[in-house]
Amino acid sequence: MILSLETSCDEVSAALVDSDFLVKKNIIFSSAAKANETGGVVPELAAREAANMIEEVLEVTLSGMDWNDIKAVAVTTEPGLMGSLLTGIESAKTISWIQKKPLLSVHHIFGHICANLLCSQKNLYRGLPKFPALVLTVSGGHNDIYCWKSPLEYKRIGHTLDDAAGECFDKCARMLGLGYPGGPHLSKCAVNGSAERFSFPRPLKHSGDFNFSFSGLKTALLYKLQDLGGEENIDDQTRADLAAGIESAIVEVLLHKLMKAQEKYSAKELHITGGVSANRLLRKHFEEQSIEKNLAYRIPEKMEYCTDNGAMIGAAAQLIGQYGDLD
Numbered sequence: 001m002i003l004s005l006e007t008s009c010d011e012v013s014a015a016l017v018d019s020d021f022l023v024k025k026n027i028i029f030s031s032a033a034k035a036n037e038t039g040g041v042v043p044e045l046a047a048r049e050a051a052n053m054i055e056e057v058l059e060v061t062l063s064g065m066d067w068n069d070i071k072a073v074a075v076t077t078e079p080g081l082m083g084s085l086l087t088g089i090e091s092a093k094t095i096s097w098i099q100k101k102p103l104l105s106v107h108h109i110f111g112h113i114c115a116n117l118l119c120s121q122k123n124l125y126r127g128l129p130k131f132p133a134l135v136l137t138v139s140g141g142h143n144d145i146y147c148w149k150s151p152l153e154y155k156r157i158g159h160t161l162d163d164a165a166g167e168c169f170d171k172c173a174r175m176l177g178l179g180y181p182g183g184p185h186l187s188k189c190a191v192n193g194s195a196e197r198f199s200f201p202r203p204l205k206h207s208g209d210f211n212f213s214f215s216g217l218k219t220a221l222l223y224k225l226q227d228l229g230g231e232e233n234i235d236d237q238t239r240a241d242l243a244a245g246i247e248s249a250i251v252e253v254l255l256h257k258l259m260k261a262q263e264k265y266s267a268k269e270l271h272i273t274g275g276v277s278a279n280r281l282l283r284k285h286f287e288e289q290s291i292e293k294n295l296a297y298r299i300p301e302k303m304e305y306c307t308d309n310g311a312m313i314g315a316a317a318q319l320i321g322q323y324g325d326l327d
């Protein structure tokens, strides 16, 4: 098993993952409730929460475990908020030194890519994908398409030119007077709405490449709200219709690009991962379109593997340990 730590943003998480990517423990503490009060992540507060919570998260993760069963310690080293990252990095270094276990450094995005290897029970073992696989990693900080060519080889083929889809969800939710993180709140509100009532742009949909742009969507929402006399003057149905319009525009562009990329790269498998892969509409259309193309597809088995978590870092570390050139 590998003990893995993830503290790159406002989650403090530690996990134990075995060589079949079976998750033995995945303890996640989120300071999202604090971020709800402040309307977003405040790096200084997130760093303080990480420093406060890491000991408890590690204690719960390691309770009942035998150090002889843990062969390495892994930690997210980039990218992320420096104050939060340092808590994980220094903790992992200390454990590795005291317990004399090798220390593995994991890139946060490679962790998200590997979230689709994780399984919560032995009989749900998923193994490696058929390569090349295309992975849409979509969260608050990232919005990319990767071509995953072999266990440790992944190349970015598309990215956002401005906001990530999760960031767009968060900002639009705030403009609609909904809570943080905005994605789940906006999506819940959209359930009762009609996506047809308001028309929103589909940014870069036909640009011919695999890049994205979502900042224009929030501006479009701002103008619609101004025309309606401001957020405080709209009724619940209008709020739901606006939310549905935004959600449907984001999902349509994300999947259009992924499916176009599949054709260009002759991908044998499609994956979605990252916080936004928890989105119900994205999952539904992703499944439908993958089945239509007769392609294997994966969505993280559990919601907790979508957003930031230690287990995905453990899965990535297992690949690095099994296929990497470690000295």
Ligand code: KG4
Residues within 6 Å of the ligand: 009, 138, 139, 140, 141, 142, 165, 166, 167, 169, 170, 181, 182, 183, 184, 187, 274, 275, 276, 277, 278, 279, 280, 306, 307, 308
């Ligand atoms: O991967 P993650 O935990 O952190 C980053 O690396 O950014 O993703 C968090 C993002 C937030 O922007 C949040 O609004 C979004 O994922 N998100 C969702 C949903 N659940 C989380 N977006 C849309 N629908 C959801 N159900």
Ligand code: ZN
Residues within 6 Å of the ligand: 108, 112, 139, 274, 275, 307, 308
């Ligand atoms: Zn993330």
